[in-house]
Amino acid sequence: MDERRFKVDPEEEGERLDRVLARRLGISRRLAIRAIEEGKVRVGGRRAAKGYVLAAGEEIVAEVPTDLAPLPEPRALRVLYEDEWILAVDKPAGWPMHPLRPGETGTLANAVVAREPACARASADPREGGAAHRLDNETSGVVLFARSRPVWMRLREMFAVRAVHKEYLALVRGAPEAGEIRRPILPASASRSRVARSWEEGREALTRVEPLEFFDAPGQGRFALVRCTIPTGVRHQIRVHLQAIGHPIAGDALYGGARLAGLERLFLHATAIVFDHPVTGRRLRVESPLPEELRAVLAVLTRGRRAR
Structure with missing residues (x-):
């Protein structure tokens, strides 16, 4: 024990x-x-x-028990940035962040500790493999890991005080206006899927939305590619907020997102994270390119692009 x-x-x-x-x-x-x-x-x-x-x-x-650390599992892993203190990797959609049970494999943490064993000892929860934050299973994009406990603690503090800038790309139904969504989010903890809801009471949450392109999908309606930035970090925040204003993310079965031909996953990708290095203080911007399967969906939609 x-x-x-x-x-x-x-x-x-x-x-x-x-x-x-x-x-x-x-x-x-x-x-x-x-x-x-x-x-x-x-x-x-x-x-x-x-x-x-x-x-x-x-x-x-x-x-x-003492056997909760992720088992090393070598898997193809795209490294976006690394130095002696931190590691930033590209999480594929469908990969859980870390194991939920001893001996479980197939997660991002398994792959990270296989590449960098020191990460297994960095986080307070050994299952997390040094991850400083989380993405939903269905979401892809950049994730930060620490190689030591002091660096992990500093990164966690930076997230807690909103000193980390996070950017996402999402494809949503309809044509949302640019602006801010300020709605508290209350987790419906009775659900295993951790469904979150907008509520009169809950955690403060802010999502900034910037439309980038608009599309007409024949027989499927209008869609928009939007950039979302979030200073807060409530679970499912972007998904809940966009659904709350009537523009759910394409492919989001949990929050009423539209099905779209050729889209087999949630169209939500963590494209960039900006922060001051926890050791050197240097300003860093780590970017993750849009995955090929999402670029392919946009390529099809581009044929129906329209000026708003």
């Missing part, structure tokens, strides 16, 4: 202790409840009930 410490992420606020513990430790909810009832879990230094509602920033300490 080993002692694990981690803080509740902003997107986990409002969730039950047993659910967050199970997800973070990669164990079943039943085992998480047993650990809580046996007094092996503390929140803010005190024992808490399984249904305790968590707040962002609270520290959870738990006794856990």
Whole structure:
């Protein structure tokens, strides 16, 4: 057994202790409840009930098995930037960020620790393999990893204080106006798919939307390619916000996105991340090119491009 410490992420606020513990430790909810009832879990230094509602920033300490680090699994991995402190890679769509169970493979973290073993010891949650932030399984694009715990902690702090600029490209139904979407997001934690909803109460969230191109898809309606930037980082934020204003992302089955001929995935890609290097202080911009399958969809739509 080993002692694990981690803080509740902003997107986990409002969730039950047993659910967050199970997800973070990669164990079943039943085992998480047993650990809580046996007094092996503390929140803010005190024992808490399984249904305790968590707040962002609270520290959870738990006794856990020691075999949770991702198994190294060599896979083709595009490196976008690297130095002795950090690593930025291109996450393909469909790759989970990290294992949920001991021994699980097929995730981005498995591939990263195979290439850079030091990343396995960088993050507080060993399953994350040093990842400083997350992308949804269906989303592709740039992800930052740390090679040491101090650098990981600094990167996490930068994300927490909104010192990291994140850009995305999305294809949406309709013709949205340029502007800002300010709507709180409340996670519907009872759902295994982690569906999030706009709500009167919830986590503050801001998404800036900039239309880039407009298209007419014969028999399928109008679509727009938009650039989204987010200073906040609530789970499913861009997907929820665009759906809330009536412009869901193409291919997003979870939030009512339109099906589009030739599109077999969610059309959401993390194109760039801009930040001050956690060690040198140098301003960095790391970019990820649009994947071939998304470029192919745009190439078809270009035939129906129209001026607005």
